[in-house]
Amino acid sequence: MKKDLNEMLSMKERIKQEATRMLIAHGSAGFRFQQIAEELGCTRGNVHYHYRHKHQLIEEVTVEYCQRTIGHFDQIWLSENDLSEKIQQSMQFNRSRYLIFNPSGNTAHPWSLIARMRSERDQITPLAREAVTRYTKELQASVFSGMHQAVARGELCADTPVETVSLLLVEIANSADPITRDAGTFQRLQMMYEAFERLLRDAYGRKPSLP
Numbered sequence: 620m621k622k623d624l625n626e627m628l629s630m631k632e633r634i635k636q637e638a639t640r641m642l643i644a645h646g647s648a649g650f651r652f653q654q655i656a657e658e659l660g661c662t663r664g665n666v667h668y669h670y671r672h673k674h675q676l677i678e679e680v681t682v683e684y685c686q687r688t689i690g691h692f693d694q695i696w697l698s699e700n701d702l703s704e705k706i707q708q709s710m711q712f713n714r715s716r717y718l719i720f721n722p723s724g725n726t727a728h729p730w731s732l733i734a735r736m737r738s739e740r741d742q743i744t745p746l747a748r749e750a751v752t753r754y755t756k757e758l759q760a761s762v763f764s765g766m767h768q769a770v771a772r773g774e775l776c777a778d779t780p781v782e783t784v785s786l787l788l789v790e791i792a793n794s795a796d797p798i799t800r801d802a803g804t805f806q807r808l809q810m811m812y813e814a815f816e817r818l819l820r821d822a823y824g825r826k827p828s829l830p
Contacts (some may be wrong), residue, residue, distance in 0.1 A: 631669045633659055639680045643720065643732050647655050647677055674744055681747040684732045685754040686786060692758055692792075694766035702774045703816065705765055706788070710812040713795045717805050727803040734796035759789050779823040 635705050637658050641650035652666045652673065670676040695708045720730040729735060736743055750769075762787040769775045791798075792813050798808045 620788050630659075630661065630665060634666055634669055634676070635680050635683070638676050639684060639732055642680065643735055646735060647673070647739055662767060676780050678744045679746045681732065681743065682750040685750040688733065689757045689761070690753055693761050696761040701772075702765070702769040702819075706812055709788075709792060710809060713792070713808060714805055715730055717795075717799055717808075721799070721805070725804045727800040729796060730799060731796035733793075755789070755793060758792060759785060762788050762792075770817065773825050775819070775823045776825055782824070784819055 634655060637655050638650065641654065650673075652670075653663050656663045657665050672681075691712055692709065695705050695712070698705070700708070710765075717730045718724065720728040733751060733754060736747060740748055740751070763781060766775070766779070766781045766785050768780050770777060770781060795808055798811065799805050802808070
């Protein structure tokens, strides 16, 4: 009985993983339960056993994807690492997801489910839309907290406009997928992260005291 339950849970996770991949690559109109079944080597009935409708599956993978993503950013921005490390880790997190769909590092395939679902807001359920909207708000709060920490630790000046600089970084993170697709490479996104940090340091970095 326990083995059967584990096998069902494993199949459900495999369905969600495959659905996530198909959604990112092709959008909600670009996959069917039959395609998932063929990729997983099971029957369409097996997929329907876990999900009655495609929108139910899209909703669940979207909500979980947003939760996992903000969890990763919380680990970065609420940590005790210095500001440079946090910016670098944010960029590397984007890179790791980009490389799943663009292993050469120089192609323009879509790689973010959040970006895909933003472009399909009118086609997904209210709960999925809410998850995407909440993700941006939670990311802003996380980065805001990390920037405040940098000010408190003396990495940035006390007069740093924390809300403004946080918003700029959030916009880079939110636009990461279209930036790499427009450029056809990850390098453009990396340059934007590095430029942001450089400008932030030049404008608000703590200046050494004069002797």
